Amino acid sequence: MNFAEKFVRFAYRRRPFFAAAFAAMCVAAFFAAKAAPFKTDAFDLLPFRDARIENAERAAKWFGASDSLYFNVSASGSETARNCALALKGELAKEGFGFAEFPDPAKAAPEIFRAYPALFDDPAALERAISKVEIRKRFAFYMRRMAGFEAPAFKAAFLSDPVGAVPAVLANLKNLARGMGGASSDGSLVSDASGKNFLLAARAPADPRDSDEAARVCAAAAGAVAAAERAFPGAEIDWAGAHRISADNARIARADSSACLPATCALMLALCMFAFRNRLFALAAVAPSLLGSAAAFCFAWAAFDEISSISVAFASIAMGVGIDYAIHILYPLDLRGKFGIDFAAKTAGALLRPVSVICATTLLAFAAVACLGGGMAQLGIFGFAGVAASAAISVLALPAFAVGISRGGLRPTFLEKFSEKLVEPQMRRPRAFLFAASVLTAAALPFALGVVFDGRISALNALSDDSAASDAKIREVWGGAVSAPRIVAFGDCEDAALISLARAEEAAAGVAGAEPSWVSKLCPPREAEERNLARWEAFWTPARLEKFSRDLTEVCRENGVSPETFRPALDFLASARRGSASLRNSPEMSKIFAGRIFSEGRTAAVCAPVFVGEGVSKDDLARAVESAGGGAFLLDMEYLGDRISESARAAFLKCAAFALAAVGVFLAFALRSAKRAACVMACVCAGLVWCFALMKIFGVAITLTNSVFVIFSVCLAQDYAVMILWAAGRGNARPAAGPVLLSALTTSAAFGALAFARHPVISGLGAAAAISILSIFCASLCVAPAWAKISGEGSGGGR
Numbered sequence: 001m002n003f004a005e006k007f008v009r010f011a012y013r014r015r016p017f018f019a020a021a022f023a024a025m026c027v028a029a030f031f032a033a034k035a036a037p038f039k040t041d042a043f044d045l046l047p048f049r050d051a052r053i054e055n056a057e058r059a060a061k062w063f064g065a066s067d068s069l070y071f072n073v074s075a076s077g078s079e080t081a082r083n084c085a086l087a088l089k090g091e092l093a094k095e096g097f098g099f100a101e102f103p104d105p106a107k108a109a110p111e112i113f114r115a116y117p118a119l120f121d122d123p124a125a126l127e128r129a130i131s132k133v134e135i136r137k138r139f140a141f142y143m144r145r146m147a148g149f150e151a152p153a154f155k156a157a158f159l160s161d162p163v164g165a166v167p168a169v170l171a172n173l174k175n176l177a178r179g180m181g182g183a184s185s186d187g188s189l190v191s192d193a194s195g196k197n198f199l200l201a202a203r204a205p206a207d208p209r210d211s212d213e214a215a216r217v218c219a220a221a222a223g224a225v226a227a228a229e230r231a232f233p234g235a236e237i238d239w240a241g242a243h244r245i246s247a248d249n250a251r252i253a254r255a256d257s258s259a260c261l262p263a264t265c266a267l268m269l270a271l272c273m274f275a276f277r278n279r280l281f282a283l284a285a286v287a288p289s290l291l292g293s294a295a296a297f298c299f300a301w302a303a304f305d306e307i308s309s310i311s312v313a314f315a316s317i318a319m320g321v322g323i324d325y326a327i328h329i330l331y332p333l334d335l336r337g338k339f340g341i342d343f344a345a346k347t348a349g350a351l352l353r354p355v356s357v358i359c360a361t362t363l364l365a366f367a368a369v370a371c372l373g374g375g376m377a378q379l380g381i382f383g384f385a386g387v388a389a390s391a392a393i394s395v396l397a398l399p400a401f402a403v404g405i406s407r408g409g410l411r412p413t414f415l416e417k418f419s420e421k422l423v424e425p426q427m428r429r430p431r432a433f434l435f436a437a438s439v440l441t442a443a444a445l446p447f448a449l450g451v452v453f454d455g456r457i458s459a460l461n462a463l464s465d466d467s468a469a470s471d472a473k474i475r476e477v478w479g480g481a482v483s484a485p486r487i488v489a490f491g492d493c494e495d496a497a498l499i500s501l502a503r504a505e506e507a508a509a510g511v512a513g514a515e516p517s518w519v520s521k522l523c524p525p526r527e528a529e530e531r532n533l534a535r536w537e538a539f540w541t542p543a544r545l546e547k548f549s550r551d552l553t554e555v556c557r558e559n560g561v562s563p564e565t566f567r568p569a570l571d572f573l574a575s576a577r578r579g580s581a582s583l584r585n586s587p588e589m590s591k592i593f594a595g596r597i598f599s600e601g602r603t604a605a606v607c608a609p610v611f612v613g614e615g616v617s618k619d620d621l622a623r624a625v626e627s628a629g630g631g632a633f634l635l636d637m638e639y640l641g642d643r644i645s646e647s648a649r650a651a652f653l654k655c656a657a658f659a660l661a662a663v664g665v666f667l668a669f670a671l672r673s674a675k676r677a678a679c680v681m682a683c684v685c686a687g688l689v690w691c692f693a694l695m696k697i698f699g700v701a702i703t704l705t706n707s708v709f710v711i712f713s714v715c716l717a718q719d720y721a722v723m724i725l726w727a728a729g730r731g732n733a734r735p736a737a738g739p740v741l742l743s744a745l746t747t748s749a750a751f752g753a754l755a756f757a758r759h760p761v762i763s764g765l766g767a768a769a770a771i772s773i774l775s776i777f778c779a780s781l782c783v784a785p786a787w788a789k790i791s792g793e794g795s796g797g798g799r
Contacts, residue, residue: 004395005349012341012400019401022291022393029294032301052643055633059488060242062598062605067208069097069221069241071200072474075234078195084228084235085189085198091224097202099188101591109157109166111586113569116165117536117576118529119521119583126539129164132551138164139559162552162566163573169583172521173592190478197477208242210306211250218247238470245461249759252462256757263756265290267749268323275742277337277410281330284405288398289322292390299385304378321362321383321716321750322390324743325355328723329394330402331739335416338408344399352395354726357670358719359391361663365715368659419738423724423785430786437782441686448692454701462759485612485636487516487625490605494597497604498525500630505608507628513616519608523584523593533577540573548573607635618642655707659714660685667718671725679787680721684714686783687776694771706764713769717776720744721784728788737781744777 011018071088075081089099120126128134138158145154157166190199204221206213221244225237265286272282300307332347333339363384370380426433463471487508489500502520509516524532549570553563572579583589584597598605612621622634660681667677691713695702720740727736751773754766 001345002349002352004352005345007396008345008348008399009341011397012344012403015400015404018397025291025298026294029297032298035301052633052640055488056635056637056640058490059486059605059607059635062488062490063595063607067203067206067242069202069204069217069239069243070474070478071202071225071237071239072470072477073198073200073228074196074236074238074477075232076196077234078191080232080234081196081198082189082191084232084237085200087231088224088228088237089188089200089202091227092200092202092221095220095224096205097221098205099203100201100595101188107156107588108586109153110160111581111583111589112166112169113161113163114572114579114581115583115586115589116163116169117580118532119169119524120532120536120539121521122168123535123539125168126163129168130544130548130551132555134164135162135551135555136558139555139561143559159565160569162569163548169522172518192477199474199478204241204243206243208246211246214243214246215250217243238473240467240471240474244467244470245463248463248467249461252464252758253762256754256759256762260753260757260762261293263753264750267753268746271742271745271749272323272327275413275415275738276330276334277413277416278334278405278407280405280407281334281402284398284402285323285326285330288326288390288393289386291393292322292386292388295389296382296386300378300382303381307378321387321747322394323746323750324719325359325391325394326398327743327746328355328739329398331742332735333399333402333406336406337410338406339403341400341403344403348395348399354723355391355395357667358722359387360670361666361715361718362387364662364666365659368655368662368715415742416738419741420734422737422741422781423734426782426785427789430789433782433786434790437686437779441689444689444693447696448689451692451696452699452701453707454703462761484609485618485621485634485639486607487610487632488605488607488635489630489632490603491631492602492604494599494604494606495525495527496630497597497606498523499527500628500632501606501608502528503628503630504625504632505610507624508610508621511616511621511624513613514621515611515613517609517611519593519596519606523582523597523606529582533580536576540576545570545573610634656688656714663714663718667722671722675791676725679725679784680718680780683721683780683783684718684776687717687779688713688772690779691768691772691775694775695768700767700771702768703760703764706761706768713772713776716747717744717773717780720777720780724780724784725788728785740777740780744773748773748777 071085073081073085073088075084093099142154142158145151146158160166188200191197192199202221204217206217208214208217221239225239229235229237268289269282269286272285273279276282276285328351329348332351333344336343366380366383366387368380370377370384487501487504489497489504491497491500498520501523502525505516505518505520508514552566552570556563556566584593596607610621612618618634618636618639622639625632625634663684664677664681667680668674671677671680694700720743723740723743724736727734748770751766751770754762755770757763757766
């Protein structure tokens with residue numbers, strides 16, 4: 001009498017106590033689900049980490065890209081669109097949103113002139129600009145412009161800049177706006193060339209990774225949008241950003257969680273009703289899975305500060321796996337009809353070893369997933385706890401409760417009759433089936449090797465239809481402004497970051513088709529500023545200053561302007577070092593760099609857009625930036641997705657190799673036979689090849705998250721071959737066909753329920769895993785009975 005037999009007898013005598021304990025666990029899980037804090041973070045769901053992903057996370061933190069919401073206000077008339085945008089800004093301000101302000105041109109002109117000496121790097125250009133011919137051209141230009149509606153800005157530039165510094169600096173500033181397609185700024189608003197679209201970037205006072213906070217931000221934003229649209233019926237507002245993505249992700253994942261668990265229960269219950277003679281056993285088969293999931297949720301709630309919404313939806317996996325153990329226990333009990341505690345205990349004792357083997361490999365799968373970290377850690381721990389609890393309840397407690405509901409005189413079910421015939425052809429012609437399986441695997445291999453990897457992080461996000469439409473509209477109108485590739489440079493201080501940026505932009509300029517925005521020329525490091533100031537002082541010799549003063553005075557008299565108007569500017573030319581100020585420290589112009597420079601403690605970073613034409617290799621651009629010296633990298637989500645695809649393939653292959661090796665070694669020891677272990681692994685490998693071939697044929701890609709299904713497939717689906725070989729070793733493989741078939745159907749149903757989820761992470765893993773489970777089941781059904789017959793382990797007859 002082994003441990004399982006003893007414990008079943010113990011549980012039988014104390015059934016009321018165990019029933020009360022199970023009920024208490026369900027109640028605790030219910031209240032834990034109500035109180036648990038949920039979150040959804042796409043980066044947490046990646047099954048691996050690397051420098052590129054960490055760089056993207058750091059950049060989002062440094063520059064607040066993840067804190068911003070973008071609003072596009074459009075209307076048939078420019079005035080309506082602008083007024084609606086201003087009304088929207090007012091509504092958002094009431095909710096505590098902050099805004100990026102653009103410089104006032106009238107106030108910015110004097111600051112540009114005083115910053116010019118620290119930016120001065122082209123003496124030849126300045127020599128031309130201070131010639132009498134160019135002075136006359138500037139006077140003519142400003143005289144015309146000061147007669148228009150923009151007179152204050154042009155008057156400020158005219159009076160503060162006699163040498164033409166403002167146009168020179170503005171030429172570099174235009175590089176920053178190149179992605180906006182002729183857009184112009186107006187306070188916090190940016191209008192496109194048509195004047196019918198206004199972009200408003202608002203920073204929300206909340207972390208978008210907290211789904212509850214993100215939902216509150218989105219509710220406030222939606223209210224502000226509704227109020228502005230009511231005030232201006234002809235206007236339309238689209239909005240997008242990390243908070244809306246996070247809120248949609250959490251809402252859809254929670255809805256999927258609520259739908260997948262009941263759907264899984266209903267499917268498994270229906271299958272069990274169809275399979276068991278005793279319909280009460282169908283209810284009993286589902287109970288350990290439900291109790292295991294309840295135990296897992298209680299554990300997760302106690303162990304984690306926040307729970308990933310998606311990991312809860314994956315509870316369907318644990319349920320679909322956990323029911324397998326109950327099926328293997330209940331199936332022989334169901335065939336017995338009416339039985340007592342002695343038979344129930346002996347059945348549990350006989351099945352303890354094979355169930356322990358298949359449970360151990362399943363626990364290995366979830367442990368491997370937990371080691372991936374992030375949201376996958378929760379999935380792994382959740383599944384590990386759920387499966388362990390389900391297996392323990394199935395073997396040690398379920399037989400005790402099954403005694404009371406057993407019934408005799410029941411007719412065999414259709415599934416029972418069908419399953420008995422499943423292995424007969426393989427037993428009659430084993431070599432033919434082995435040959436057919438080998439040929440099919442060889443034919444599928446070329447297709448399997450061509451399976452596609454999709455590394456896009458955007459593929460991990462679930463958006464509502466409205467959110468997706470708004471996101472597409474904003475990218476269509478403002479794509480260059482909100483999603484242009486960026487060079488991010490960092491260091492232990494602001495100067496170090498600026499030095500790295502200057503080197504990176506120089507390197508980027510050397511890549512054909514790439515045009516940096518030259519933020520480094522607008523914000524040079526201190527050392528470069530000192531060189532520029534020295535160059536400025538060397539340029540303005542007394543003779544050159546005297547000549548320029550005479551020429552300026554002459555042109556002033558020609559235009560009826562008093563030369564004394566420019567006296568402050570002329571005095572500054574001779575003493576620029578004392579009066580010069582950098583743009584990033586100027587009250588008005590510093591607004592341009594507010595979201596481009598980060599400094600905190602011993603970390604500083606600068607970001608600058610880089611514009612790429614058609615056919616530009618972002619690989620070459622990224623390598624040029626990273627090899628420029630210092631700390632710099634290219635931040636572009638499309639490029640990041642491509643690189644992650646490559647890493648995903650490597651991680652995928654490592655996971656597959658690890659799972660195959662670990663399970664193979666474990667089975668060799670657990671089954672006490674290297675040949676049996678080899679047969680099991682052959683079934684798994686053949687099934688995976690068939691699965692990948694089907695995915696290739698039907699255009700199903702392997703994504704960042706569903707790549708972990710390889711671990712599940714290898715560690716879970718080997719159960720089928722193990723149970724068939726275990727039954728064959730006892731003299732007959734036929735009795736194993738029924739529970740193996742039902743186990744495969746219920747596990748596939750659990751994964752299949754996920755395939756209908758709206759969230760792409762959940763549905764992708766569910767579909768891929770369901771295909772792989774069924775493929776490995778079919779391979780096991782073809783190979784394992786045939787191998788058992790040839791090896792002499794299964795007689796083919798009853799015993």
